[in-house]
Every structure is written in C-alpha cells, then in structure tokens.
Amino acid sequence: MSQHAALQAHFTPLDGTAPQPAPGRHVLGTVAFGERTALSLTGQGYPELAIPMASPGFDSFREVWTTGAEPVTGTRGGLAFAHDGEYLFISGAIEPLPVYGPTVREVYEEAFALVGELGYPHIFRMWNFVGGIISPNAEGMEIYQDFVAGRAEAFASYGDGTGHMPAATGIGTRGEGISFTLLACREGSPRHVENQRQTPAYHYPEQYGPKPPSFARATRLHPAGGEQGDGALFVSGTASILGHETVHRGDIAAQTDVVLENIAELISGPNLAAAGLDGGHELKDLRLVKVYVRHEADLPVVRERCQAAFGPDTEVMYMNVAVCRDDLLVEIEGLVP
Ligand code: 3HB
Numbered sequence: 001m002s003q004h005a006a007l008q009a010h011f012t013p014l015d016g017t018a019p020q021p022a023p024g025r026h027v028l029g030t031v032a033f034g035e036r037t038a039l040s041l042t043g044q045g046y047p048e049l050a051i052p053m054a055s056p057g058f059d060s061f062r063e064v065w066t067t068g069a070e071p072v073t074g075t076r077g078g079l080a081f082a083h084d085g086e087y088l089f090i091s092g093a094i095e096p097l098p099v100y101g102p103t104v105r106e107v108y109e110e111a112f113a114l115v116g117e118l119g120y121p122h123i124f125r126m127w128n129f130v131g132g133i134i135s136p137n138a139e140g141m142e143i144y145q146d147f148v149a150g151r152a153e154a155f156a157s158y159g160d161g162t163g164h165m166p167a168a169t170g171i172g173t174r175g176e177g178i179s180f181t182l183l184a185c186r187e188g189s190p191r192h193v194e195n196q197r198q199t200p201a202y203h204y205p206e207q208y209g210p211k212p213p214s215f216a217r218a219t220r221l222h223p224a225g226g227e228q229g230d231g232a233l234f235v236s237g238t239a240s241i242l243g244h245e246t247v248h249r250g251d252i253a254a255q256t257d258v259v260l261e262n263i264a265e266l267i268s269g270p271n272l273a274a275a276g277l278d279g280g281h282e283l284k285d286l287r288l289v290k291v292y293v294r295h296e297a298d299l300p301v302v303r304e305r306c307q308a309a310f311g312p313d314t315e316v317m318y319m320n321v322a323v324c325r326d327d328l329l330v331e332i333e334g335l336v337p
Pocket residue numbers: 128168169170171213214215236237238239323324331
C-alpha cells in the first residue's frame with residue numbers, strides 16, 4: 001500500500017511460527033491458507049482464520065494484515081475482530097450446514113452490525129470461502145447460490161445497495177462450511193470500480209441464480225487525509241467472464257489469458273477514469289496475487305502465463321480449489337498498493 005497508508009499486508013510461510021511484524025507495526029489479523037479450518041484469537045491476541053486451501057504441489061501460506069497502531073481485539077458470536085482506530089478486520093465462520101442462506105444472512109448481518117457499532121462504516125474488501133461451492137445443498141440448490149442469496153439479504157440492510165458493495169472474492173475451499181474476512185475503515189473513503197468488459201456482478205441475469213452476487217470488481221481505498229491516488233486498489237476475484245458469460249469453456253490457456261486481460265483492463269487508466277478515479281496501472285504493479293486453479297493438472301499452464309504477465313515483485317500464491325461456476329477453470333485476485 002502507499003507510504004501514507006497505515007494498513008499493509010504480506011505473505012509469510014505457514015510454518016507454525018507466529019508472524020513477526022516490523023518495528024512499529026502490529027498484526028491486525030491473519031488468514032492461514034493451510035490444511036485446518038478454525039477461527040480463533042491467537043495467543044498474541046489478533047484473530048486468525050484458518051481455511052483448508054492447501055494441497056501437494058500448490059502453496060500454503062499466511063496472509064498477515066498489519067497496522068501502525070495497537071489494535072483492540074475481541075469476539076462476538078461467530079465473529080473475531082480487531083480494530084485500530086482507522087481499520088477494522090472481522091472474520092466469521094459458519095460450520096457445515098444442510099442449507100446456508102438463513103445462517104449466512106444472520107452472520108453477515110451480525111458482521112455489518114459490528115461494523116456500524118464499532119464505527120467503521122466503510123467495508124472495502126471481503127473474502128468469502130465457500131466449501132463445496134458448486135455442490136448442491138440438502139435442497140438441491142448449488143451452495144454458491146445458497147450463499148449468494150443469504151449474503152444479498154444481508155447486504156440489503158447494509159448501506160444503500162450497489163454503491164456500497166465492496167471488492168470481494170467468492171471461492172471454493174478443500175473443506176466444508178463457509179467463512180469470511182472483511183476489511184472496513186472509519187475515515188477513509190472506498191470507491192468501487194466496475195470493469196467495462198464485464199456486466200456488474202450485482203446486475204447478473206437470473207440464469208445464474210435467484211439473487212445476483214453482491215460485489216464490485218475492484219475497490220480503491222482513499223485513506224483519510226490522503227490524496228486521491230494514495231490508496232490501494234483491491235482487485236476482486238476475476239474469472240474468464242465477458243459481459244456475464246463464461247468464455248473459452250474447457251481451455252485453460254485461453255481462460256487464463258482472458259482473466260489477465262480482464263484485470264489489465266480493470267486497473268487501466270481509462271477504466272479507472274470511467275469510475276471517476278485518476279491513475280492507471282499495469283499487471284506488473286499487482287501485489288499479493290492469489291491464483292485459484294480448478295484442476296491440479298492445469299497449474300503449469302496457469303503459472304507460465306502468470307509469470308509472463310506479472311512483475312518480478314509480484315508475490316503469487318497458487319491454490320487448487322473450485323471456482324463459483326463449474327465452467328470457470330481459474331480465478332485471480334490481487335491488489336495494487
Ligand atoms: C463473490 O461472490 O463474492 C465473488 C465470486 C467470484 C469472484 C469474486 C467475488 O467468483
């Protein structure tokens with residue numbers, strides 16, 4: 001993130017040792033992409049969400065969010081949180097259920113209520129980890145659609161609708177149950193960005209499910225007191241979708257190229273200008289990239305294309321999990337600091 005921003009993130013190995021923040025930095029929260037499923041306040045006080053996303057040949061790692069101020073931490077219901085006066089980190093976990101919608105609605109509403117109560121009204125990034133994402137629930141509905149419906153109901157009572165939907169990822173895991181992490185701020189102002197190549201997800205037609213997914217393609221965080229271009233640009237999970245349709249079914253190389261082109265367009269000057277934002281970026285500016293690959297055997301092709309597209313300073317982690325449509329083979333997210 002920019003030198004003005006107090007919020008930063010990095011990846012560390014998942015080797016059992018606690019992350020050591022740099023002098024003057026404090027851990028706000030972590031996400032462990034490993035073998036376990038758990039949500040807890042660690043011995044050091046901050047929340048850690050553990051998600052089963054690791055597998056042989058792919059990466060396991062911890063994502064560590066740090067700030068410049070000492071955080072206050074706590075738990076409430078199924079939520080664990082930490083906040084530092086400007087940034088709030090919340091993680092939540094829902095155990096495996098036959099049907100998720102009503103519980104997703106309840107737990108996300110709890111999280112949105114906490115955002116309000118603690119005084120961090122602007123959610124700027126969410127990650128949703130959905131076990132069995134394209135499997136049916138006990139009523140035969142795809143679990144992703146079940147999840148999306150519950151989340152949409154929760155979002156209906158948060159803010160005033162589309163303008164407040166943050167950048168997000170909605171991705172499969174190698175376990176069961178649903179968990180999430182959100183980041184919100186007090187004084188800063190997030191600006192949500194759509195992609196001129198893609199239909200806004202919240203306007204998807206009904207063929208994909210009864211409710212459209214509640215997220216923006218990207219969010220730029222304008223930190224309190226900063227200049228417009230100071231804030232990080234958070235890029236949502238991006239797939240091989242043009243308009244609202246999956247393109248290049250069954251062709252991993254072509255899907256990866258479309259994903260990279262979609263992100264390149266999303267973060268480009270002209271696309272940001274269409275959202276009223278200044279600046280413009282290239283793929284090599286991305287950091288903290290996560291690449292979700294549906295089929296294990298596709299990893300070499302995806303890796304080769306990503307290595308060619310990203311810069312030498314781009315950290316890239318690969319995971320072998322399902323994506324939210326059964327014809328999507330790869331999804332990529334990241335941020336521009
Ligand atoms: C979501 O439903 O939050 C979501 C799903 C995706 C990509 C990004 C966000 O496949």
